[in-house]
Amino acid sequence: MSYTVIGMRQSRAFRVLWMLEELGQDYTHVPAAPRSEEVTRVSPLGKLPVLLDGDHVIPDSAAILTYLADKHGGFTHAAGTPERARQDAWTFRILDELDALLWTAARHSFVLPEADRVPEVKDSLKSEYARNLERLTKEIPGPYVMGDTMTVPDIILCHCGGWAIAAKFPPPPDAFKAYAKNLRSREAFARADTRD
Numbered sequence: 001m002s003y004t005v006i007g008m009r010q011s012r013a014f015r016v017l018w019m020l021e022e023l024g025q026d027y028t029h030v031p032a033a034p035r036s037e038e039v040t041r042v043s044p045l046g047k048l049p050v051l052l053d054g055d056h057v058i059p060d061s062a063a064i065l066t067y068l069a070d071k072h073g074g075f076t077h078a079a080g081t082p083e084r085a086r087q088d089a090w091t092f093r094i095l096d097e098l099d100a101l102l103w104t105a106a107r108h109s110f111v112l113p114e115a116d117r118v119p120e121v122k123d124s125l126k127s128e129y130a131r132n133l134e135r136l137t138k139e140i141p142g143p144y145v146m147g148d149t150m151t152v153p154d155i156i157l158c159h160c161g162g163w164a165i166a167a168k169f170p171p172p173p174d175a176f177k178a179y180a181k182n183l184r185s186r187e188a189f190a191r192a193d194t195r196d
Contacts, residue, residue, distance in 0.1 A: 003027040007048030012061040021188035065152045090145045090153035097132040098160040101125045130170040137176040158183040
């Protein structure tokens with residue numbers, strides 16, 4: 001079995017590359033840009049990433065991570081358990097409180113047509129991000145958000161931390177730096193980070 005991941009490594013596609021490396025799965029990487037022909041041919045949304053699994057086309061990084069974790073029985077708790085509900089709550093919270101703010105800032109920096117951008121909104125987004133990350137970091141039991149087990153939300157959270165640095169958002173708390181450093185030291189992260 002081999003997957004195809006469509007999307008530049010510098011996008012949310014990195015999350016999928018990292019998960020596939022953690023799971024030890026074979027895959028082909030197509031480093032396409034948003035709305036490029038490689039993307040729109042399989043997904044009319046034109047958004048990154050897209051996972052191809054045979055004839056199945058799966059968009060959205062969080063959906064892909066959950067699909068892969070469930071399919072291969074790794075980096076997740078079993079569906080229908082209280083642990084999975086807590087894990088999903090972490091995932092949704094990170095997407096809502098961090099990822100959405102970073103994406104909105106990106107849209108008002110370079111995604112939207114220039115006439116539709118409101119650059120002033122970014123200061124508000126940065127302040128909210130910093131508050132949310134501070135609060136969220138205090139709740140991580142360590143070394144991962146689910147305690148001793150690395151799961152889907154850890155990949156998303158660590159990626160958001162790197163994205164925030166690249167976007168010149170406020171520096172994270174020291175506890176978050178330690179949390180992210182632990183994740184970035186994983187061999188699977190390093191392999192994903194060298195993909196074209």
